[in-house]
């Protein structure tokens with residue numbers, strides 16, 4: 001390859017690296033990178049640190065993957081996979097990958113923070129799975145418009161699904177999300193199966209609604225250029241599923257305070 005082409009690529013990569021980076025102590029390209037390396041982090045539906053070793057294995061297996069090995073986790077870490085949460089990996093070992101030393105995470109150390117092989121497999125942690133093939137549902141979506149469907153749609157979705165979609169369009173754009181079809185197991189507070197929408201890059205802040213039943217929700221418009229969708233189904237009763245469509249549009253054509261921008 002010509003040297004100038006190489007330099008151009010290098011410059012491009014550097015620019016990309018700068019475009020991502022840290023925000024609130026979280027390395028925000030990790031979701032993108034996790035796909036590249038086939039390694040990803042999962043927690044229980046009940047929240048952080050709720051999985052025994054056996055349950056952790058089941059989580060990875062369910063999605064067609066396996067527990068990540070130390071080597072896979074390290075390979076992912078070397079291309080930037082950084083997660084501040086201890087999880088099970090292969091053969092009952094627990095740890096997490098740190099790319100950049102921080103005061104609040106990893107004891108100021110870079111590398112795999114290794115808690116070693118746990119003798120007590122009933123301890124509860126998160127999990128690191130390895131699945132080089134695409135996951136059954138979810139992902140990072142950067143297209144200007146796209147259809148998002150429940151797994152298996154138009155067939156009924158299966159029990160025990162966990163899907164996260166992260167929509168990220170260009171800075172200065174917003175996302176309009178429309179519900180085309182919606183049928184998710186109904187219960188009064190949507191505790192069994194549900195779709196959650198967050199006006200944010202993650203499912204921690206910007207909660208915009210939790211939906212179940214077969215009532216078609218109104219469209220949702222993001223305040224910034226990111227949105228997160230999370231679909232959970234429990235161990236029993238399924239339904240027809242859903243189909244949504246998002247499209248990106250210029251924020252300037254729809255003035256409103258923008259709080260969720262993410263570059």
Ligand SMILES: *[C@@H]1O[C@H](CO)[C@@H](O)[C@H](O)[C@H]1NC(C)=O
Pocket residue numbers: 120121122123124
């Ligand atoms: C193993 O871990 C579980 C969960 O933390 C705890 O309840 C249990 O007492 C531990 N067992 C032993 C033998 O330490």
